[in-house]
Structures are given as C-alpha cells and as structure tokens.
Amino acid sequence: MRVPLSWLCDFAPFGDRWQDLVATLDDLGLVVEAVEHVGQGLDDVVVAEVAEIGAIEGADRIRRVQVDAGDGLVEVVCGAWNFKVGDRVPLAPVGTVLPGDFRKERRKLRGVVSDGMLCSARELGLGEDHDGILLVDRATPLGTPIGQALGVAGDVVLDVAVETNRPDAFSVAGVARDAAARMGLPFRLPVPAAAATGDREVAALAEVVVEDADLCPRFTATLLTGVVVGPSPQWVARRLTLAGMRPINNVVDASNYVMLELGQPTHPYDLDRVAGSALRVRAARPGESVVTLDGVERALGGRSVAPGDDRRDCLICDGDDRPVGVAGVMGGASTEITDATTGVLLEAAYFDSVAIARTSKRLALRTEASARFERGCDPEGIDLAVARLVEILGESVPGLRVAPGRIDRRGRVPAPLDVPVRTARVNAVLGTDLDDVAVARYLEPIGFASAPASPGVQVVTVPTFRPDTTREIDVIEEVARHHGYGRIARRRLRPPQVGGLDAYQRERRLVRAVAAGLGADEAWTPPLLGPEDHARAGIGGDSLVVANPLSPDESVLRRSLLPGLLGAVAFNVARRAGDVRLFEIGRVFPVPGPERLAAAVRHEHAAASVVDEAELLGMVFAAPGDDATTAVAAWSVLAQVLGLVGAELDQGEPVPGLHPGRGAVVVAPEAGAAAMVRLGVVGEVDPDVAAAFGAVSGAAGQAGRVGFLQVDLGAVLRRAERRSQEVRPASRFPSSDVDLAFVVGPGTTAADVRRTLEGSGGPALQAVALFDVYGDPSMAAGERSLAFRLRFCAADRTLTDDEVAALRAGCVAAVEQAHGARLRG
C-alpha cells in the first residue's frame, strides 16, 4: 500500500522525519518495502511565458523556443507543439533535478544550444500526461516555482506491506495510528463538518432490503442530491495519484479517497439508474450474472474454492431485483456514475469477510474493495467514512445535499470484545518484566481501552477495527509490538537433554558417505513425474495423482527412483558427461489402501500417515565398464559397512525395469517369519528402458549398460539382524588355504555353493570366497566351474594336514550332495 507522508501527517504530527517513520513502521511489522520521493524539482522549475517560436534548419520535429521567466529570454529546443506564443509553461533551467534523479544539462541540438527544458506533466511527476507541455494559467506570475503555481509540494511515499491479519492498517489512518502510538505522538481521526441536508427524509426516497443478513451484517445507504459530476479538487486527485489510483471524477474519487484514508470501501450508485431507488442485498441465484464496471459479464455461484464453500455470492440488486453489483467486490456498469449523474445513492456496508474472499477468488476478481472486505472491515467505521466522503465531495459540489434520516440495516454485527489480560501471563510469554500500568500504556494509544479487574489482571476492550485480536495471546502480541521485539532481552536457552541424531539418521548419513565413496554424486530428482514415466521405466501399477498439477509432466507421485535417476543420467549424457554415477535418497509414495486412509484421517496417532512413505536409496552406474555387477558390488559394500547379515539375491523372477537376465530382488530372512523380507532390487537397467530415457549414449557398437540399485533404507537400517558387535582376537596360529573348483548345473548359484561351504566348514573355516568362474565346451549346457578358496585356522593350535584334509573332504561332500556338483580335477 502506497502511503504519502503528507497524508499521514493529517492524523499525527510526524513532521518530515520520514526515516524515523520508516524505522518505526518496520519495527511494528508494517514493513516499508520502498520509499519514493516525489515532486523533485518542483521548487526549481519555474513558470515562463513563450515569447517566440522558430524553426530549426533541417529539423521538422523540434523547434527553437524563446521563453521568459521574468529575468530575460532563454532559448530552449522543444519537441512539443501544443503551445503558442503567450502561453505560460514550466521551464526547467539548466541544473534542475527532475523526478528520477534526472539532472537537466545544457545540450546542443542541430546546432542550437538548449538552455533548459519545457516539461510535461509526466516529466514533473505530476501525472501520466506526456502528450505535450503542461500549460499553466496565464495569470500566474512569471518565475513562480511550478509547485507553488499548481499548489503541489514534494512528498515521500512509503510502500507499506500490510499483513493479512491487519485490516485496520490497510488505510492511511490505520498506519498513522500504529506509528503515532509507538512514537508517542497524538493521533486524531478527522472530524468532518456537518453536511447541508435536503428537504425529504431518506426513508421516503429510497429503500433497502437485506435478505441474507449473514452475508451482509450491516448495510447503510445515504442519498445525495444536487450532485454535479466533475473533476476532483487538485489535492484529492494528487493524493489518489500518489497512492497509486487514477482520479476519475469527484464522486468516485471521494469514495476511493475515503477507502484509502479510513479503510472503508463505499459504492456510489447513480440514483436515477437504480430501479425503484431501492437496493436489495441477497445471495445470487443459480445462473445469475452481472456486468461489472469493467464491462465484463460475471457469472455467479460458480465453482467451490475452499473446503466447506457454500458457493453463495452476495449480490446487490435494484428495486426490480436485477443485479447491480457484486457486493464488496465491484459495482455494476448499469448504475455507474456518469457526467449526467445528479443524485447518488451511496452504499456503505459491512460484508462477511469469508464470503467476499470466496466470491473474489471464484470470480478471479480482486479489487481494492474486496481486499479490504476479505480481511475484515470495521462495522463501526461506516458512519465516519460516509461523513468524510460527503465532506470531500462537498468541496467540489457546493450545492450538495444529504437526505436527512438514516437507512441502516443491522444484523449481527461484531461488538467490541472484552478480553481479560493477566500481566503475569504477558511476562511469561514475552520474558519481560512489565507491570499492569506499562501493559495498559502500550494498549491505550492503539484504541484498546483497559480497565483494572484485580491486581495483575485488566480487562482490555478490543475495538471493532481489530478483528484479529480476540484472545489474551493476541493482546500480548500487541504489547510485544509496541514494547518492541528488539527490546525483549535475549536469553540463551539450554535444553535439558542431550542433542543428537537417532540411529536411523546416523546410518542414513553413513549410507550417503558410502554411496559417494563409490564414486556417485548425489542427485535430487523430482518426486512428481509425468503420467507415462513409470510405464516407460517398465514399472506397472497405479500411482497417486495430483488433482491440480502445474503441468502434466509433474502430476504423478513417484513409486520408484528409477525414472528420475534415468532422467538425470540422460540429462548428463546429453551434455556429454562420460562417467555418470548418481545416487539419491528420497521418498516414494505407494497408493494407500482404504484402511490406511481411514486411520490417517482420524488424526489420532502421530505415526498414522496417509501414505506408507518409504525412503529409498537409489543408485545408477553409467560410467564406462559399469553394468549389473557394479551395482551388485556396490550393494555388497553397503551390506558390509552396515554389518547386514543374511541378505540374498533372488533372481527367480524378472524385476520390473531391469534386464530380465540381470536383475535380482534383494531379500533377507525375518525373525519369526517364513518368507524372506524384500529389501530392494539390484541389477542392470533393461536396455530398452535405458534407451527410452536416453540414458545411454547410443553410439553404434557402444551398447552402454546402466547398473541400478534401489533399497528401502527403512527396511535395511531398521533390521535387527546385524553383525555382532563382539570382536574376537585373531588367531596366533598359521592358517591353511584349500582351493576347490566345482562344476555346477544351471540351477545352482555361486551364493548357494558358498553358503553350503560356510555351513560345512565348521568353526575352523575362517573365510571363503569365489575366485574363478569358468565354462568350457567340455561341460554340458549351462554348466560352469566355480572355484572357491577356503581358509582354515584354529584359535588354539596349528591345524594338522590330516585335520585340513578331513575338513576339505567334508566340504566337498556337502557341496556334491547339496548341489549335485562334481569336484573338478
């Protein structure tokens, strides 16, 4: 909101110390976002008479003009043609600083020296007119400063950001009230002079019916006759302009002026064009529409814009029940004030703030009036606003008459609220040491009357212009604001607990470090995907869908990190990055079942969420040489770091999105459960999927492969089965290695054999690992040789050759029996 300093000074003696005012407003939460100095140069630009106009050789758009400002002729070059010899115009001599910090220098144009400049209204910051030079009354003495000649002075305009909970401060007077209170200056509202009254009672001339009082708790109508529509007085137009509104005519301007000054919107109807001189306030009926002042036809009762929205738009209708305006938002075109208007029916009302907010949103029509009504106007501010409007309009319409009596339809209007405030509570919340008197002293200047109830308790009467303040805590906030947040002593708080991350959070950081250590950079891919992205990544099933997405490409909640990570790989491949490995830790969102939903909306348990949001680790390996085995090795490192025991790979079924022959589900046994728990998937991205995302470079002959690992961090990190924390000393005795190569059939995995060896080697088996895989034509189809090294070592002695031989024989027999394998010679 743009607030001119001169206007603020109508209400309190702020003087010209605008810097103090800015600091005060900032500290009150009425943040000044910009300060604009207007009227620069108004003292230096002078009125001059045009003495002679001459052509410049070779120029057809500019002329040389001799002007006289009372101290001799000055020649300037001018491109405007709207004046003639004898006219009086504003002359900016060389050295004048015009609005926008523009300093006028001596210039030479087409060989003619210009010793100044003649100014348009816009160049002087006095309006938008830039069609020609501003013409000044011919009676104005030469040399008069233009500001003095036009009766305008320089000003400072503050752009104040008003929070939505402060409707009272959405006006010049409201800003002044808050600032004056803080600065210890007297604040006074205007006291309009009594208006001349007409002959006939308003009740005999007009009629108002409020049908839906819940939408409109108070409606007043004032009847003005003898109206002559014309321009506003200069000072009214000037202030409206400074505040950012365009002057229109004296009636509309008076209405706008009062709205800006006091925060109360009003609406003038052309009396002759209101059928039956009657207004009817009611909810719009289905299918009704009205053409508003801006010439747009507005259909009412449209879509719901909020939960619980009853879609009732409040209408103002005439005596024939035809809509003449959208209440609180915008008036109708049919009753607009015109040059022919002689009688005005003036509406000043208090509308339900929620209803106005919804109508404004429904119509996508936000106006100065709706912005004020939806925040909450003062139902008791109406009478002052009307009196002030009449006073201002009366200045340009001497014959203005107000019909005596009142039309004031009152329903349930909010009354001033009594709130008991405990001084001890004020201090307990703020950490201050105020007494009863100090609390009252902060409140009284902002209109909060206070009466002692008992020692330490006062009853604070909250005025109707502060709908935001209804409870003790709200009053405490006012005390804090006017005491000053900066004056509240800061205390170093020491929590009575030891801070720290929990086990999951600590290990999640460990996982991040491991993933980065494997050469992968952390990516953050969008949780919102396009509708086809899952299918493109080979992942079927339904997803949660956003009802109001910004774009269809970001409308579906992901169920896997694969689409996003492949997209990120593709982004980098397209920029010719040759060694892309990425990881991401992020949530996925499976579709919840009805029972889960039902539990979530009961809001009883902190842990009951709508969606079972799993936090996944995803890794993609797209560097040269990367493939499925890279991803499996990465998983192996991770499992080792986390001390995970018992996890296995299940290649029984193809994994969606992965190469059918190179994908596995990571599973682990669960205590007390027969089935294995699924931890994630690992392998190689299906080549068709990788190609569909553009995640492989696709250069001929370079079949790029992309390894992929995705595990559920919650399932992994919350597992109870971890390596024992117990550490045994290493044996002091020598160990013996045994190498065994088995030929196994297609149904036997390396892990199967290793497990069998681990199970049959006894306590002396210190370590076992596969070290060679070999297949040759002498073997049957699908057969291969797996070579393992076994290391035996006892804690208490050196194993004898016989003991080792026996252990070896036991292992061989176990593998032959369990897997139908044969030992290779």
Place this chain on the structure above:
Amino acid sequence: MGPGVSAGAAAVPTGDPGADPAGWADRAVQAVDAVATAEELRALDAALLGKRSPLTAARQRLGTLAPEERRAAGGALNEARRVVEAAVERRRHALAASERRSRIDAERLDLTEVLASAGARALGAGAASAGGGVAVWRQGLVHLVQRTRDQLEDVFVGMGYTVADGPEVETDWYNFEALNMPPAHPARGMFDTFYLDIEPEESVVLRTHTSPVQIRVLQAGQLPVYAVMPGRCYRRETADARHFPVFHQVEGLVVDEGITFGDLAGTIETFTRAYFGPDISARLRPAYFPFTEPSAEFEITCTICHGAGCRTCSQTGWVELGGCGMVDPAVLDAVGVDAERYTGFAFGFGIDRCTQMRHGIPDMRALFDNDVRMLRQA
C-alpha cells in the same frame, strides 16, 4: 531379383504385381514371414516396396491406362502395398522380440557370483572373473542442499536438539487445521497447495511446510520438546530464480515450561552466529503466521556485504531468512497440550535459500538440474 538383395537372402516373389496384385501380395507376405534376421528383412522390404521394386514400377505404368481402368488397378496396387507393409511391420516386431530374447538369454548372469567373490582379494585370490567390485576413480559428492541440511542439523544438535521427520503427504488437518487454520481461514491463501486426487473424508495435500511435523511431534506426547524438523515441502508455484515447487525447509520446535519470546530471540541469535559466523547477527520484527502468536520474521546481517548495504539486501544490510514465533495456544490445544502450563516457540526457514546464500547460486532451479558439472563443484 532386385538390386541390393544379396545371395542367400529370402526369395523375392516372381510375377508382375500389376498383373495379379493379390497373388503377388500373398507370395510377398510368405517371403516376409520366412525371413530370419532383421538385416534380411530390411533388404526384402526394399526389394518389395522400394523405389526400384516391381510394385513401384507397376504403379508408374498406371499412367498408360484408361482413367476408369486406372482407378481399379490403382486401388488393387494400393491394397497389395498395404498388406505387404503390414506384414513387414509384423515381422519386424517379431524379429526384434526374438532378437531381444536371445540377447537377454545370452547375457544372463548369476549375480550372486559378485557377492560370493566378496573377500577373495583378502585371500590372495584376485576377483572372480564374473566381476569383482566397483572401480572408483573419484569420490562422489553429497548434494549441496543436503550438505547444508546436515550442517544445519549439526548446529542444532550441538545446541541440544533432536531431529524429527514426518510425512510429505499430509491430511488437511495436519497441514492446516491443527495449525490454527480451519477450513475458511484466509491465511490458507498464503499457501499454494497441491491437492491429491484422493479424498477419504478430508483433503489430502502435499505438505506446504514442515510445520505439520510439529503437530506429529507434539502428538507423540513426549514433553518437553526440543527438536528440529528438516524436510521436503511442496507449493504450487511456478519455478523462478527464488522459488521451486519442491523445496526444503527446516522447522524448529521447543515446548517446555517457562519458555519465553526472549528464549526464541536468543535461540535465533545463537543459531545465526553458529551457522553463519560470529559477525552475523539476527533481528526479529513483527509478522503474521496463523500458528504462532506473537509472530516474527527473522532477518540476518547480509552475508554478502556484512551489513554495509548492497544490492542483495536492497541497501538495508539485512536479509530475510525465515519466520518464527511463540506457538499459538490453539496449536497446543489441538494436540491436547496444556497451554497454560507449557509455552513454546517455533521457527522455520528455507534450506535451499541458505544454500543459495552460502554458495552464491543465483538461480534456485540450478540446484535441481542434477548437472554433474555443478554437482561436482565445491
């Protein structure tokens, strides 16, 4: 035999398609179905339908016919072409599928070999031939925003706080109502909200702030609370240099007996100095949030000019960081905490904004491109 068809390829049907279009098409389809490789199919396709095929030649000869004959003959040739084209397409898919099958079969791996060979090097045996590890030639980097988040967590952990998490998909109650924003509350307009297309009994939203975690932490019932809650949030805002529809906040919540606004101001100051440095200060000024009362915005000394005034801070020497305030009693009431006995404060600010400020990143969108040329810096 047409040009480009090598010896040993599928037999191209003989006969003039112009004389017997349907018969020619039958024979052509048979030939297409007999092709065994994609390469052969490409050659046959050219021979049957290409520029120098008998079909094209027959088409060119149509011009010599009388108009009514031309129409009938042309129609028959078009039909023959359609039938053969469809057969080629069908065959192409079948061959691609079978090629994919055989390639997949040939590439089948026992992935457990990688796990079974873990530790082979320790036994002096080298890695198994089936692949024995991850070759690493550079350390990857944790995401800039994540690093900021970790640093923020560390500062608060050092100040005695724990760290809490909450869901990103929330019910209307947690995201708004319990935070003192009943359905008609005008402050809801401050949040551009994504709604999900499921409505059990109330709206389900992507959380617009981390504040619903406050509710869940309080609901868990363990008082006092000294916790920070970092996490991802969503707002329906078009991306620009300072906004992104997906962003990250950290929320702080303290609820205990005897907590005052002075504690809040002191905590913000302590945090600011610990995180941004000893020469960076904080100040609070009144603001409005529905879930705190009194509410404040907190600003810190501009980290670019250290308070001297520059373009970043619009010459004020201060930049806005986040919001805070004393927990509104209505919020405590909503979760059954005695607001007379307990008071508390909450604060929140953008992790991405901190990252931008700390690393001088002009456009927030760059943080989510996942461009390794950027991820690998710093």
